Amino acid sequence: MILPEIPYYAVIFTSRKNAEADGYDEMADRMEKLGSSFPGFLGIQSARSEEGLGITVSYWKTLQDISKWKADTEHRQAQSQGRSDWYSGYEVRIAKIERQYSFKEI
Amino acid sequence: MILPEIPYYAVIFTSRKNAEADGYDEMADRMEKLGSSFPGFLGIQSARSEEGLGITVSYWKTLQDISKWKADTEHRQAQSQGRSDWYSGYEVRIAKIERQYSFKEI
Numbered sequence: 001m002i003l004p005e006i007p008y009y010a011v012i013f014t015s016r017k018n019a020e021a022d023g024y025d026e027m028a029d030r031m032e033k034l035g036s037s038f039p040g041f042l043g044i045q046s047a048r049s050e051e052g053l054g055i056t057v058s059y060w061k062t063l064q065d066i067s068k069w070k071a072d073t074e075h076r077q078a079q080s081q082g083r084s085d086w087y088s089g090y091e092v093r094i095a096k097i098e099r100q101y102s103f104k105e106i
Numbered sequence: 107m108i109l110p111e112i113p114y115y116a117v118i119f120t121s122r123k124n125a126e127a128d129g130y131d132e133m134a135d136r137m138e139k140l141g142s143s144f145p146g147f148l149g150i151q152s153a154r155s156e157e158g159l160g161i162t163v164s165y166w167k168t169l170q171d172i173s174k175w176k177a178d179t180e181h182r183q184a185q186s187q188g189r190s191d192w193y194s195g196y197e198v199r200i201a202k203i204e205r206q207y208s209f210k211e212i
Contacts, residue, residue, distance in 0.1 A: 001197070003197065010118065010199065010201055012116065012118065012163060012201075014151050014163070014212060015212060016212040045120050045159065045161060046155070046159075046161075047153040047154055047155040047159050047160055047161045048153055048155055049152070049153040049154055049155075050156075053151065053152075053153050053212065054153055055151060055152075055153045055161040055163060057118055057120070057161060057163075083209055087209065087210075088210060088211075088212070089208070089209055089210035089211045089212040090208065090209050090210075090212060091107070091109065091206065091207075091208040091209075091212060092206060092207055092208070093116065093203050093205070093206045094203070094204055094205040094206065095116055095118075095201035095202055095203045095204060096201055096202045096204055097199050097200070097201045098200055098201060098202055099199070099200040100197065100198060100199045100200065101197075101198055102195070102196065102197040102198070103189055103193065103195055103196050103197075104193075104194060104195035104196075105194075105195045106120060106121060106122040106159065106194070106195040106196060106197060
């Protein structure tokens with residue numbers, strides 16, 4: 001992605017999925033689509049290893065933009081279902097991007 | 107991982123690997139081991155999707171700790187080989203963790 005102008009914010013979401021996670025992929029796609037429609041959304045990058053550890057980083061203009069997305073009704077339902085059905089555990093970190101550089105394009 | 111006390115810093119390294127990347131896994135293991143021996147290292151989380159996008163997040167106490175690791179001679183050689191041989195592109199972001207929470211353990 002083209003690097004946004006600093007400073008901006010990242011939500012680093014690290015998770016481990018349950019072996020049984022019916023409906024997860026559909027919900028993940030839906031949440032990515034919904035989240036990217038919110039004001040202040042700058043981009044998202046996601047990877048999941050075969051062993052089940054996933055890292056999703058979404059980028060936002062402001063902390064307030066992140067708070068609004070977190071509080072969205074449909075997103076809150078997905079968070080709840082994530083805790084009950086999909087994830088054995090997760091970590092969320094909100095971070096301010098202070099420096100950045102890139103090599104070619106990814 | 108156990109969440110460190112905030113504030114602390116993350117290096118978000120997002121990369122796309124070349125199809126041919128001989129020696130990459132060995133070097134990645136070596137760099138993880140070497141980096142984790144540096145002062146201020148708090149932890150590392152890594153995932154790579156089957157499509158080739160990788161995300162590695164390492165956590166550090168201070169910006170100075172990150173600078174020292176970046177400047178390490180062996181690490182600099184690996185960075186150089188990464189640009190010439192292993193990565194079609196990458197992005198590096200240095201971010202200050204300001205908030206965090208977790209659900210169970212990952």
